[in-house]
Amino acid sequence: MITSRRLAAAMSALAMVAGGMVSAAVINAAPAFADHCDPAGHPEQRTQDQPSQDGQDQPPQDAQDQPSRSDQGQPPQGGGALAPPSDPGDDPQSTADPQDPADRRGTGARNSDPRASQDPGTPDQGSPRDPRASQEPGEARSPQNPGNPQSPGDPQNPGERQNPGDPRNPGRPEAEPTGSGQQGDGRRARPTRSPSPSPSPSATQDDDCADLGPFVADFVDIRTVQPGGNLLAGLRSGSRGTFVSQCGTNGNRHNNPDNFIVAPGVSNGAHHLHDYVGNLSTDAFSTDQSLAAAGTTCRLSDRSTYFWPVLRNRKVDANLGDPDGNVGQVLRPRQAVMQFRGNAAGRVSEMPRFLRMITGDAKAATNGGANARAAWTCTGFTNRVTTKYPLCPRGSLVVRVLDFPSCWDGQNTDSANHRTHVVFPGQGGGCPQGTRAIPQLRMILTYSVPQGPSYALDAFPEQLHNPVTDHADFANVMPDRLMSFVVGCINRGRRC
Structure with a gap:
């Protein structure tokens, strides 16, 4: 009898040890990489937030460039409506959808970024109108371009709608923002009103992604x-008219990590997807x-090239093998x-023709703010401009505004x-x-971005996805006419 009890006790002890080992294995299992790198789950903040200053010195060759705007809602002068409304009878570009063919030169693994699943489009959460956006008078008809026919290799894609109407709905949302802004312990992280051009995260040994950003x-x-001008x-x-070249939203998934302006002839010269x-x-x-x-997705034979770094949903496990840390689903x-x-x-x-231009600084987090031009806001709040990623109320969409230089x-x-x-x-305003x-x-x-602080720009690795690094590139290939x-x-003063 005593022997049986001792045997039973030994078996129970062995069972407890085995159970503990299984529990330890489950607890120590590594989470998915993208979720693990979601800034919403990491309250660590930069220990040195150095705001860029309007009076900052600039390089001698860039003396005329404006420094990055502060996060006080002080926007640059002028602008147009978020989605310029058009009159079908007068708008020269209102007759057909933009052309987004899937077959083009340069298509392939590098352009389509097979490691990142494209966002097919999330349900529209509404886009509140900024009631203060001004309407510009006058519209004009399209010119005829008999000498500049559309490229025959540029078929129509009826499946994609180009900028359908004015997304600015009346009213300003007052619901909770898309991000709670809370830290990991439940306390709300205090938002700051100055950009953070110098990355200096406080990492821990237990956090594999503490230094990845944002x-x-x-x-x-x-x-x-702080609100300012709209x-x-x-x-x-001055000259108050506008012209919109309707080119689509990259429905044909033309993506690559190149930059022929800054790094011509270098594959992956940008180290982030465009x-x-x-x-x-x-x-x-x-x-x-x-x-x-080449062909074009723009109307009126505008063969210009317009490109910018992609935005990613960091909550989705995609592009995990990227050596530059640009993980998540492309938005x-x-x-x-x-x-x-x-x-x-x-x-x-x-x-x-063939004028090349850049705006912003892809390395502003380490270079300083002299050439930074990041401007972020939300629909319905375009009188509030920031150099940080904005957390917008429900029903409001994130907006990036990228202004280019214009004195040649x-x-x-x-x-x-x-x-x-x-x-x-x-x-x-003078040149x-x-x-x-x-x-x-x-x-x-x-x-339309995921709720919370869970989206980020693609960036050079050392820039830690800092929003102040937003930038864009352009080359003019419009016909002279x-x-x-x-x-x-x-x-x-017309709107065309």
């Missing part, structure tokens, strides 16, 4: 941002000749507006630093001596 401090509830309000003086609209052939090896011969813009605006001080002149030196289509040949206007005003390109990108029409619309 961090909770990189996000801000848009309702806590970022998307129209110009009140979204492209317009020219179908753009990659690391693009030339003036290849761009001019396709709900709307992409390529708008050309005027100059507050006077008329604009035609920009030369009159001679060069590029420069060694890709900046000095075309610079930003001064505070009053520096020795330059002339050309149409200013403004990209307005609108997204179309560029003349654009300038005419702008100088006559």
Whole structure:
């Protein structure tokens, strides 16, 4: 009897030990990589938030460039509506959807980014209107381009709607923001009102992704941002017209990590994925000749190339093998507006064909804010502008606004630093001596993002997905006749 009891006790002890080992194995199991790198689950914040200052010195060759705007809702001068409404009878681009063919030069594993699943589009949560956005008078009809036919290799894609109407619905949402902004212990992280150009996370040994970014401090509830002038309000003086080149939202999934402007001939020269609209052939090896011969997703034979770093949903396990840490599901813009605006001080002149331009600084987190141009906001709150990722209320969408320089030196289509040949206007809107005003390109990108601080830009690894690194690139490949029409619309105060 005693022997049986001892045997039973020994068996019970062995069972307890085995159970403990199983529990320990479950507890120590590693979480999915993307979820593990979700900033919402990591309250660690940057220990040194160094806001960029408006008076910051700039490199000698970039003396005219404006520094990054602060997070106080002080936007640049002028602008247009978030989605410029059009009259089907007058809008030269209202007859058909943009062309987003799947078959193009440069298609392949590198362009389609097989490691990242594209977001097919999330249900529309509504897009509150900014009631203060100004309406611009006048519209014009399209020019005829008999000498610039559309590329025969550029078929229509009736499945994609281009910028369908004005997404700005009346009213301002007052519900909870898309992100709770709470830290891991349940306490709400205090949003800050200054950008964080210098990454310095406080990592722990238990956090494999503590140094990957972004961090909770990189996000801000848009309702806590100091209001200022309306970022998307129209110009009140000078050449007040606008022209929108309707190019789609990259429905054909033209993506690659190249940048033929900054790193020509270098595959993966950007170390982050770009979204492209317009020219179908753009990659690391693009030339003036290849761009001019390619098809386009834009109407009116605009073969220009427009591109920017993608935004990703960090809650989704995708692209996990990326060596640069750009993980998550690519978010396709709900709307992409390529708008050309005027100059507050006077008329604009035609920009030369094959002019190359960049805006922002992809390495602003380590370079400082001299060339940073990040501007983030939410629909319904466009009088509040920040250099952080905005947390928008329910029913409001995230908006990226990327303004390009518009004072050209009159001679060069590029420069060694890709900046000095075309610079930003001064505070009053006038161009520096020795330059002339050309149409200013403004990209307005609108997204439906996951709730909470769980989305991020693709970026160079050392930039830690800091939102101040937002940037974009452009090369003008419009036919000369179309560029003349654009300038005419702008100088006559029309909306085309």
